Amino acid sequence: MTDTLYQAPVTVLGIGNVILRDEGFGVRVVEYLAASYDFPETVQLVDGGTLGIELTHYVTGSEKLLVIDSIDGGEAPGSLFFLRNDEVEAHFQNKISAHEVGIQDVLSLLAITGKKIPEVVVIGAQPFDLTAGVGLSENMGALIEPIARRALQVLAGWGISAEPKTQGASLDFSVVAEAQAK
Numbered sequence: 001m002t003d004t005l006y007q008a009p010v011t012v013l014g015i016g017n018v019i020l021r022d023e024g025f026g027v028r029v030v031e032y033l034a035a036s037y038d039f040p041e042t043v044q045l046v047d048g049g050t051l052g053i054e055l056t057h058y059v060t061g062s063e064k065l066l067v068i069d070s071i072d073g074g075e076a077p078g079s080l081f082f083l084r085n086d087e088v089e090a091h092f093q094n095k096i097s098a099h100e101v102g103i104q105d106v107l108s109l110l111a112i113t114g115k116k117i118p119e120v121v122v123i124g125a126q127p128f129d130l131t132a133g134v135g136l137s138e139n140m141g142a143l144i145e146p147i148a149r150r151a152l153q154v155l156a157g158w159g160i161s162a163e164p165k166t167q168g169a170s171l172d173f174s175v176v177a178e179a180q181a182k
Contacts, residue, residue, distance in 0.1 A: 007060070007061040007062075008041075008042055008043060008044035008061075008062060009042045009043075009061075009062060009063045009064065010042055010043045010044070010062060010063065010064045010065075010066070010155070010158060010160060011043075011044050011046055011058065011059050011062040011064070011065050011066070012030060012033065012043065012044070012045045012046065012066045012068070012151065012155070013026075013030070013046045013048045013055070013058070013059065013065060013066065013067050013068070013103075014026035014027040014028070014029055014030030014031070014045075014046070014047055014048060014067075014068045014069075015027065015048040015049065015050070015051075015055075015067060015068070015069050015102075015103060016028075016049070016050070016069060016070050017049070017050050018049070018134060019132060019133070019134055020130050020131070020132060020133075021127075021129045021130060021131055021132070021133045021134075021135065021136060021137055021140070022070050022127030022128055022129050022130060022136055022137050022140040023070050023127060023130055024070070024136065025068075025069065025070035025124065025125060025127065025136060025140055025143070025144075025147075026048075026067070026068040026069040026070060026124060027047050027048070027049060028136055028141075028144060029068045029144055029147050029148055029151065030045050030046070030047055030068060031047065032144050032145070032148050033045060033148055033151065033152075033162070035165070036148070036164060036165055037152070037162035037163060037164055037165060038162065038163045038164075038165055039160070039162045040160060040161075040162075042160070043155070043160055043162075044058075046058045046059075048103075050102070051102060052102030052105065052106075053102060053105050053106060053109065054102075055102060055103060055106045056106050056109055056110070059106060059110070059117065060110065060115055061115070062117050063117065063118055063119065064117070064118070064119040064120075064121075064158050065117045065119070065120045065121070066121050066122075066123070066151060066154055066155065067088075067103060067120070067121070067122040067123075067124075068122075068123055068124060068147060068151060069122060069123075069124040070124055070125065070126075070127045070140075071122070071124035071125065071126060071127075072126065072127065073126055074126075075126045076126065077126050077127065077128040077139065078125060078126060078128065078139055078140075078143065079125065079126040080123070080124070080125050080126075080143075080146075080147070080150075081122070081123065081124050081125065081126070082121070082122075082123050082150070083121065083122040083123075084120070084121050084122075085119065085120055085121075088107070088120045088121070088122050089104075089107065107120065119158070121154050123147060123150050123151060123154065124147070125140065125143045125147060127140060128140050
């Protein structure tokens with residue numbers, strides 16, 4: 001029996017709550033990456049939403065973890081963040097939101113059980129709007145491509161290249177999947 005659902009050497013994890021506008025930023029960036037680029041099979045893209053400790057099943061066994069998130073770092077809206085390894089642990093000590101508690105718990109559990117991920121990077125942006133609503137604010141939406149490019153740079157630094165898809169999918173971030181299924 002395995003303790004993972006998917007096992008890839010590299011995991012790109014988008015986290016956040018898509019019904020709190022800019023809080024869902026990490027999820028939306030991962031959706032953009034999946035729709036716009038082809039990645040080698042050694043890379044898994046995961047919509048972690050607001051899963052907590054359950055994320056362990058998606059990241060256990062990864063050698064490199066890239067987390068994309070909306071980060072409330074007390075900075076001006078739109079401020080960009082880049083955290084690596086020990087800086088990640090220090091950031092998550094503050095437990096800004098429920099999903100951040102979850103990712104901190106996951107990283108701690110993996111370290112305690114001897115399955116620590118050797119390389120962890122978090123990139124994100126300070127949100128503009130955390131009110132209830134499905135779509136990102138216009139300003140936060142404008143940060144999707146720059147953060148996606150930064151994610152691709154991190155991956156390139158890890159020796160991974162993603163190829164642009166010839167026809168990227170059209171993404172509508174103003175609806176949830178359940179609404180489209182009707």
